[in-house]
Amino acid sequence: MGAQEPQFITVGSGSRARRIATLVQPAADPGGAGLLWLIGLKSDMRSTKAEALAGWTSARGLGFTRFDYSGHGSSGGAFEEATISDWLEESQAVFEQLTRGPQILVGSSTGAHVALLLLRRLMEVAPEEARRVRGLVLVAPAWDLAELMWGQLPEEARRDIAEIGQWVRPSAYDPAGYVITRRFIEDGRRHAFRGAGFDPGRPVLVLQGVLDRDVPVAHARALADVLAGDWVRITEVPDGEHRLSRPEDLEKLHALIGELL
Template sequence: MGANDPQFITVGSGASERKIAYLAQNPAREDAASLLWLTGLKSDMISTKAEALAAWTAQHGLGFTRFDYSGHGRSEGLFEEATLSDWLEETAAVFHEITAGPQILVGSSTGAHVALLLLRHLRETTPEEAARIRGLVLIAPAWDLTELMWSQLPEEARSEIEEKGFWVRPSAYDPAGYIITRQFMEDGRRHLLKDTAFDPGRPVLVLQGAEDRDVPIEHARALRTVLAGDWVRITEVPDGEHRLSRPEDLEKLYALIEELV
């Protein structure tokens, strides 16, 4: 089996059953920390940042787990049928079944929102599992994803979603664009963080580009008021855009992770 040949776990049951693809490398020592990588929307577990982190963690003796949400990469399912509830369920399954020992959640854009949802879910349901999370490193955090998306949509797109049930959003990363459904938006509103006074109970370190057009810097800064407990610290990159995958951006990312390791 090659280094990028995935393994699979089954999540859900009945009609909602799907196979989720993942890659996992063990830490050099059993007590060493590991990273759980949570990818961005329409990205996958072999993206530029994911591959860079795989190499970096291997060099530093850290574990690294990554996976594709349903409707992404090599996992089953259609993107236009998936919801945040599905991706949270899949993330929790990977966390419980695949990871072991202390973990650092590293989430990019949508993955940052999922990371926060996972921590909140674990603190509410299995506190002993939540205790394994040392902290979070969030890149361009699209917290409350569906509300952020809705606020950026033109009026005609909102009307299409409400009346037709979907709209095809143009994307700089995918020439075909991607479908936003009413089901996705409605489900996302079940997972809002704003005004919940959620206390993460551990450091939340943010890397944010000032030139990011997908997740405006004001949105990232607002996370300080959304999360209780004064845990959020933001590292701003003056010329950084959304991807933050340049060598100099990756060095900043590694430095944040090292603080939690």
């Protein structure tokens, strides 16, 4: 799966046009079910979980669509210039242009937030497309990402973002860290779920590590109270951390997806 060459679509126009890298594995049967994988922050579509899902879906004849957000992986654009709005627009374009048949949205960390946003957007503007979404499987869901980030920042970082316009956040996954901009935070706050009363209308299954420091287990648990309806079910991994990429974690992820299939 890793040797497959990406294909590209263009999202946006003019100065906001982004070249988005995609990998599409069609379902064995035309119109058969598939997964849309939504990556985490500073990850890419060839991560451990994505490659494991590629093999798992292929063995079952399922479709599997994945892509890199702008500023990530093989896609164009600079990370520090991107926003949640951009990634949502890219996700909608990939879903509508490249997926066929029933789909499960599978999002990791930031990708879980984008998955929820994508479902809400489709329900608002493309209800026929939304009806293709059977459910969501979210790994360590960083819903309301901007507020989650802001709450974890030290005071000096908040000051730099407010006064200078950006701050470089250290990362265990990237030695160079990554830039958080005031524009990113302000844009992200426009995509909040808390207080919005959003009813997903289909199952939302969550896999969450209890030892996760990036997305605390309490944050994941709160999603059940934030979304309307009784759709959220959380599977907690007592010794799990943020990545949840161990073989035993992947087995749990596959089992949740299997429930929706």
